[in-house]
Amino acid sequence: MKDKPVKNKILEIKNVSKKYTDQFVLRDISLTVNEGDNVVLIGPSGTGKSTLLRCINLLTRVSGGQIFLDDEEITAKGVNEDRVRQHIGMVFQNFLLFNHLTALQNVLSGLTHVKHLPAKQAKEKALMELERVGLSDRADHYPGQLSGGQQQRVAIARALAMDPRIMLFDEPTSALDPELIGEVLEVMRKLAEEGMTMMVVTHEMGFAREVANQIVFMEKGLIVEQGTSQDLFYHPKSDRTREFLWKITELYGKKEENVT
Amino acid sequence: MIEWLQFFRSILPEFYQGMLITIELTVVGLLMGFALGLPAAVARVYGGKFLRWLAIGYIELFRGTPLLVQLFLIYFGLPDFGVTLSRMTAAYLALGLNSGAYQAEYFRSAIQAIGRDQMMAGRALGMTRLQAIFHIILPQALRLVIPAWSNEPVSLLKTTAIAFLIAVPDLMTKAKLIASRTYDPIGTYLAVAVIYLILVFILSEGLKFLERRLRIPGLETV
Numbered sequence: 001m002k003d004k005p006v007k008n009k010i011l012e013i014k015n016v017s018k019k020y021t022d023q024f025v026l027r028d029i030s031l032t033v034n035e036g037d038n039v040v041l042i043g044p045s046g047t048g049k050s051t052l053l054r055c056i057n058l059l060t061r062v063s064g065g066q067i068f069l070d071d072e073e074i075t076a077k078g079v080n081e082d083r084v085r086q087h088i089g090m091v092f093q094n095f096l097l098f099n100h101l102t103a104l105q106n107v108l109s110g111l112t113h114v115k116h117l118p119a120k121q122a123k124e125k126a127l128m129e130l131e132r133v134g135l136s137d138r139a140d141h142y143p144g145q146l147s148g149g150q151q152q153r154v155a156i157a158r159a160l161a162m163d164p165r166i167m168l169f170d171e172p173t174s175a176l177d178p179e180l181i182g183e184v185l186e187v188m189r190k191l192a193e194e195g196m197t198m199m200v201v202t203h204e205m206g207f208a209r210e211v212a213n214q215i216v217f218m219e220k221g222l223i224v225e226q227g228t229s230q231d232l233f234y235h236p237k238s239d240r241t242r243e244f245l246w247k248i249t250e251l252y253g254k255k256e257e258n259v260t
Numbered sequence: 261m262i263e264w265l266q267f268f269r270s271i272l273p274e275f276y277q278g279m280l281i282t283i284e285l286t287v288v289g290l291l292m293g294f295a296l297g298l299p300a301a302v303a304r305v306y307g308g309k310f311l312r313w314l315a316i317g318y319i320e321l322f323r324g325t326p327l328l329v330q331l332f333l334i335y336f337g338l339p340d341f342g343v344t345l346s347r348m349t350a351a352y353l354a355l356g357l358n359s360g361a362y363q364a365e366y367f368r369s370a371i372q373a374i375g376r377d378q379m380m381a382g383r384a385l386g387m388t389r390l391q392a393i394f395h396i397i398l399p400q401a402l403r404l405v406i407p408a409w410s411n412e413p414v415s416l417l418k419t420t421a422i423a424f425l426i427a428v429p430d431l432m433t434k435a436k437l438i439a440s441r442t443y444d445p446i447g448t449y450l451a452v453a454v455i456y457l458i459l460v461f462i463l464s465e466g467l468k469f470l471e472r473r474l475r476i477p478g479l480e481t482v
Contacts, residue, residue, distance in 0.1 A: 057384060086386030096381035099479050100400045108452065110385040113395050146479010 007034035010166055010197050011056065016065035016075075018221075020049055024052045027221040029065070033166065033199060033214075038192045040212035040229075041201045044244065048221040049201040050093075053168045056199070057088040070165060085116055089159030089167040093174050097143040103130060103154045104139040110162050129157040133187050149180030153187055160191075167191065169200040192241040205248055209233055217241045233255070268451045271438050275455060278434030283459070285351055285420040285430060290413050292356025297363030302393060307373050315364065322361035328422055330354045335426045351423040359416050366412065368435065371397060372403035403474050410467040414460050420457075431455060 011033040019024040026048045033039055041049040053058040056067060058074065058081045065077045074084045097106050107129050111122040130136050133153040143151050152172055159167060169188065173181040185207050192198060192211045202208060208215055209229045216226040217238070225232065225241045236242045296318075303315040322330065326330055335350035345353065374397050382392030424432035439448040 017337065032334045033345050059380060059384065082386050082388050085384055090384040092377075092384075094377065098378065098379050098396050098400075100382065100403065109382075109395065110387075113391050114386040115466075134339075142479070144476070158385070 004180065007036065009033075010035050010037075011068065011199075012068040012071075013052075013056070014066045014068070014069060016052070016055060016062050018055060018060065019063040024221050025209075026055070026062075029221075029223055031216065031223070032227070033197060035188055035197055036195045037197055037214060038207040038212050039199045039214045039216060040256060041199065041216045041218060042203070042205075042208060042244070042248075043218035043224075047218045049218055050170050052092070052218075053170050053199065053201060057085050057090050059090075064219075066168070069152055082114075086162055087160060087163035087165045091155050091159055091169045091172050093166065093171040095143070095148070095155045096176070097151050097155055097158070100144050102140050103135060105149075106143070106154055107158045107161050115162065126157075129161045130154070130188075132133060132160065134183075142171065148176045148179060149183045152176065152184045156184075156187055157195045166197045166199065169198065169202065171201050171203070173202065173204060185227075203248060205245070206231075217244065219244075262354070264447055264450070267442075267444065267447050271448065271451060272439055275434055276429060277454070278429060278431040279455060279459070281428065281430040282417070282420050283349075284348075285423055285428070286413065286417045287354060288352045289355030289359050289416055289420065292352065293359030293361075293412070293416070295358030295364045296356065298367055298398075300360065300364035301367035302398075303372060304368055306389065306393060316373070319364050322358050323365070327354060327358045327419065328425065329444075330358055331422060331426060333346070347426050347428045348422075350426060351420075351428050355416065355420060355423075357472045358419075359412060362415075363409065363412055366405050366409045367401065370401040373404060396452065400479065403479060406467070406471045406474065410464070410471070413463055413467065417459055417463060418456060459477045 009030075009032060010221075013029055013031040016026055016029045017024060020254065029048075029052060031039070041052065043049055050128055051060060055062045062075050065075070066073050069087065073079070097103075098109060101109060102124055104123075107126040108122055111117045111125055112119070115122075117125065127136065127139065130139055133156055135150060135153055137155075138146060138150060141150075143154070144155060146154065156167075156172075165200065172188070173184050176184065181204070185204060188198070188200070188207070200207075200212070212229050214226065215229050215232045217224045217232060217240075219240060225236065225238045233245065236245065292406050295393060300315040300318055303311040304319070320379060331350065331354040335345065335347070338345060338350075372400075378393050378400065382396040383389070387395065419423050420430060421432040423430050424436065435448050435452040439445040442448060
């Protein structure tokens with residue numbers, strides 16, 4: 001899939017803004033994500049990166065602008081939000097596994113309740129997805145019995161089981177102990193290699209540099225700069241980008257060496 | 261003491277029917293309360309304006325007035341509107357409606373404790389609100405609520421004694437009859453107290469068993 005010559009446009013964000021009462025969280029954001037792209041959103045906390053992801057899978061309503069998924073405007077009136085969300089995988093910072101269900105049942109939940117697959121087929125699919133994140137042996141464990149890293153991998157499997165067009169990751173490793181970050185990034189790296197289209201909000205610069213083919217630097221609800229990781233990391237145009245990258249590399253630099 | 265035990269044994273068979281009625285009132289009231297309370301709680305948390313206010317109205321009305329008043333209105337008041345109910349039906353209805361209002365508040369607190377994040381995770385998978393409520397929120401809330409909710413069956417079992425006031429032949433009514441026949445009110449009411457105590461004990465143990473059976477590792481810390 002990766003070396004397909006013509007890339008299909010999967011997601012198009014056009015002039016999106018988001019306002020809470022009278023404060024803008026997102027301002028005039030435009031972004032295109034093609035099939036197989038790995039877009040990493042970076043920037044200081046509270047600059048709207050997570051809000052942007054939430055707008056994309058309609059957990060938050062945009063105040064202005066449009067979002068298209070496979071050329072369908074999903075921000076249009078009368079769009080069935082539940083149907084749209086089926087095609088967009090979301091991974092949260094706090095995993096948000098269903099605490100009363102085992103790992104397997106978590107992965108099954110979307111397949112049986114949303115996709116209405118027959119039990120046998122759903123189970124096969126769910127087991128396959130757990131295998132994909134390396135957790136077949138934890139299928140019958142409850143979230144409370146899993147480490148944070150394992151919980152997040154189950155959450156990834158749960159989202160993958162729906163065969164989404166695009167996967168959104170909202171700081172997937174921020175709530176993890178440092179030694180557990182690696183296993184989650186490893187799964188994400190593998191996904192990227194398999195050609196999954198991904199949008200990732202993260203502070204893991206090693207991951208961004210290695211996996212992203214597009215990096216977007218956001219601040220105060222605006223896209224300050226976007227480009228390839230080569231461009232942003234080595235030839236940033238904006239001073240703010242340079243400053244941010246310098247700071248964050250200093251902060252996270254040492255840890256990165258262990259995980260990448 | 262030994263004298264009283266002999267007395268207790270002699271009147272025990274007479275209590276048997278009354279005990280069955282008391283258990284019936286408790287079970288029916290509890291189930292009816294559950295059937296009313298759970299939707300009321302869901303409506304109060306997730307409902308639109310109309311459903312939410314309907315739920316709030318029901319809950320506050322029945323928690324805000326004495327059960328005895330409710331029972332009398334149902335049994336003595338409804339006939340004025342052409343609805344005449346048997347004693348048992350009136351008792352079921354009053355207990356069920358009243359218990360439902362209290363149960364709704366137990367359920368509401370558990371639903372709110374589960375929080376918005378679980379709902380959001382369900383919605384992110386493509387579930388509708390209703391699907392997320394049924395498959396994600398309620399299975400967790402109903403487990404979480406057991407320790408607090410366990411008050412309700414115990415409290416209701418004792419509250420059923422109020423049915424005595426419309427002459428439903430429950431434990432309390434039987435006790436009154438026996439007391440006036442044997443001229444031993446203290447012995448009789450002590451006996452009935454012991455029976456209530458035993459019933460409550462059995463009920464509590466059953467609820468503890470239920471709690472253990474439904475426990476999920478890690479969920480109790482939510």
